Amino acid sequence: MSNISVLLPVAATSDPDGLHRAHRSIAEQTTPPAEIVLVTNQPITEEVETTISDLVDTNSVSRHEHFPDAQGLGGVLQAGLKKCTEPFVARMDADDISEPERFAEQLIVLKETEADIVGSHLAEFHDDPEQPERTREVPTSHDEIAEWMPWRCPMNHPTTMFNREAVLNAGGYRDFPMMEDWDLWARCLAAGLQFRNLDQTLVRAEVNDLVDRRGGLDYAKAEIQMAWELRELNIASLKDTLQHLALRIPPRLLPQQVREAVYQIFAR
Missing domain, CATH: 3.90.550.10 (Spore Coat Polysaccharide Biosynthesis Protein SpsA; Chain A)
Structure with missing residues (x-):
């Protein structure tokens, strides 16, 4: 043990x-x-x-x-x-x-x-x-x-x-x-x-059902909340936060098939 x-x-x-x-x-x-x-x-x-x-x-x-x-x-x-x-x-x-x-x-x-x-x-x-x-x-x-x-x-x-x-x-x-x-x-x-x-x-x-789980308005809201926390912890700069939101919010709101293609590319 x-x-x-x-x-x-x-x-x-x-x-x-x-x-x-x-x-x-x-x-x-x-x-x-x-x-x-x-x-x-x-x-x-x-x-x-x-x-x-x-x-x-x-x-x-x-x-x-x-x-x-x-x-x-x-x-x-x-x-x-x-x-x-x-x-x-x-x-x-x-x-x-x-x-x-x-x-x-x-x-x-x-x-x-x-x-x-x-x-x-x-x-x-x-x-x-x-x-x-x-x-x-x-x-x-x-x-x-x-x-x-x-x-x-x-x-x-x-x-x-x-x-x-x-x-x-x-x-x-x-x-x-x-x-x-x-x-x-x-x-x-x-x-x-x-x-x-x-x-x-x-x-x-x-x-x-990975793609469905990773998409939608609730997930986009969670991304925004996470970006805000990273700023409050002084982990993310303003540039980091803008990059975070620009790269991660749009895919959450895309139609399923498009979101799946994006996920296949970035694998996260």
Whole structure:
């Protein structure tokens, strides 16, 4: 066992088969975690509830924490983070697959370098995990990550592992719909935390209806709110903010087919 907690949110819409697959990829790590914390904050279907119960009953390090008063994904992640007991926390989603060596390699970085938060590239697939359709590549060094932060999220959230205490001291997660991760990383950067991404693809994520989810007026409003926060944190200059809005708002409002073409080009 290691000193790693896995923080895994489960939604009412989570696919039981995908959840089993995600959990198996955690349990089969070359460096297994000390605990797997499955968190919920909304009523879940009987099928999903049965799946969670099966995972908890058959794996001694797994447990389920329910937070009915937590607001949104950010709220349930913050509540779950506070319940994690190990010094390092790995994020996973219920439709992710972690490569067997993921935790081992990220733990080395956190223990042997100044990094507080480490992630990796992320492969996206629709039906077949062995046939990813694209890879979301991210910068690797802290300086490059800081350069991206004012206008583009530089971390793939489901790939991250971080120092629990350092992230909580920076404020942890909060309810910031559709931008929970970028919001967190921006505040961590402003607090002086160190970042790194491994130049490897350590997680595969199943993605459904990606283009629809990334478009629409609500997403455009979230982009504006995020741009404003980056200015308030003194991470983004006025030029950065204008670039952010000019590059990211229009694609959110485009028709689906056009938006898909843009996403294929920029992969984020």
